[in-house]
Amino acid sequence: MGLCKVNRAKLMNKKQCEDVFKKLSDMWPNAKCELLHNNHFQLLIAVVLSAQATDKSVNKALDPLLIKFPQFSAFNLVEMGEEGFLQIIRSIGLAPTKARNCFKLSQILIDKYKGEIPLEREKLEALPGVGRKTANVILNVLCGLPTMAVDTHVERLSQRIGLVAQTKDRLKIEQDLLNIVPKKYAVKAHHLLIFHGRYHCIARNPKCELCPIEPLCFKVGLKH
Ligand code: SF4
Numbered sequence: 001m002g003l004c005k006v007n008r009a010k011l012m013n014k015k016q017c018e019d020v021f022k023k024l025s026d027m028w029p030n031a032k033c034e035l036l037h038n039n040h041f042q043l044l045i046a047v048v049l050s051a052q053a054t055d056k057s058v059n060k061a062l063d064p065l066l067i068k069f070p071q072f073s074a075f076n077l078v079e080m081g082e083e084g085f086l087q088i089i090r091s092i093g094l095a096p097t098k099a100r101n102c103f104k105l106s107q108i109l110i111d112k113y114k115g116e117i118p119l120e121r122e123k124l125e126a127l128p129g130v131g132r133k134t135a136n137v138i139l140n141v142l143c144g145l146p147t148m149a150v151d152t153h154v155e156r157l158s159q160r161i162g163l164v165a166q167t168k169d170r171l172k173i174e175q176d177l178l179n180i181v182p183k184k185y186a187v188k189a190h191h192l193l194i195f196h197g198r199y200h201c202i203a204r205n206p207k208c209e210l211c212p213i214e215p216l217c218f219k220v221g222l223k224h
Contacts, residue, residue, distance in 0.1 A: 010218065011162055011164065011165060011218075012161070012162045012163055012216075014182070016216055017182065018182045018184075018185075019216055020161060020213050020216050021181065021182060021184075021189060023212045023213045023216070024193070024195075025185060025188065025192060026212070027196070028192055031188060031191035031194070032141075032191055033137065034059070035047065035050060035055050035058060035059065036062060038066060038071060038072075039073070040117040041072070041074050041106075041115070041116075042062075042066065042072055043137075043138065043142065044117050044134070044138060045062075045077070046058050046059075046062060047134045047137045047138065048098060048101060048102060048105070048129045049061070049062070049089060049102070051129075051131075051133075051134070052094060053094075057091065057093075060091065061088060061089045062088070065088055074105075074107075074110050074115040075106075075110060075115055077102060077103060077106040078107055078110060081103070082099050082100055085099045085102060086099035089102075097129075100128075101128040101129030102129065104128040105128045105129060108128070109127075119142060121135050121139065124138055124139075132171070133149045133150060133151065134149075136149035136174075137149045140187065140190065144187055146178070146183075146186030146187050146189075148174045148178050148189065148190050149174075149190050150171075150174045150177075150190075153193060153194045153196075153197025153198055154173070154193045155170060155173055157196060157197045158176075159173070159220055160219065160220050160221060160222065161218060161219075161220075162219075163180060164177055164180070166220065177190075206222065208222075
């Protein structure tokens, strides 16, 4: 399956969308957040570190730390210092900025929330390095809320399959997905799209011939 610039304006209807998520759900029954974490703080740090980096690279950097300190917390990070944390995450892209943000947000968590993570969007997004996408992941994974974190896989797949219109505006993609994804799949939807994008419908080499949703997929932007 090659790539081309052909786009199609047509979008899936609710029934087609439901069928797609049913098949994705059957294909990826264990789809979930793959960032290693033992507590809420570790998940927040991992999601902050995963911006413009793969989950694999974040896990690789944090794994030795979490083995040594299974309950690594905001207090531990502040004690370690920004420079100490930077040494641990230096293999991840944008490490200096991320280390600074993680250090600062740890200080804020200690000062304002006794080291705990506030599970409210507004408070999360007020933390350094935490944007809408990170808040969506936290609220979804820790609270089971039907949020839609739009990363590179969700952006690519939702448009390629024909679930949402073509746009670079991730907020619009998020809102369009929230409107069309059936309630039944709302909590798991972003994990399903991420798993399918990460392991099957890969950016430059989608495995259409082996894809269970091939009969439904609009393959927007692909040569037919
Ligand atoms: S049919 Fe092809 S383009 Fe559509 S989801 Fe499957 S692998 Fe991706």
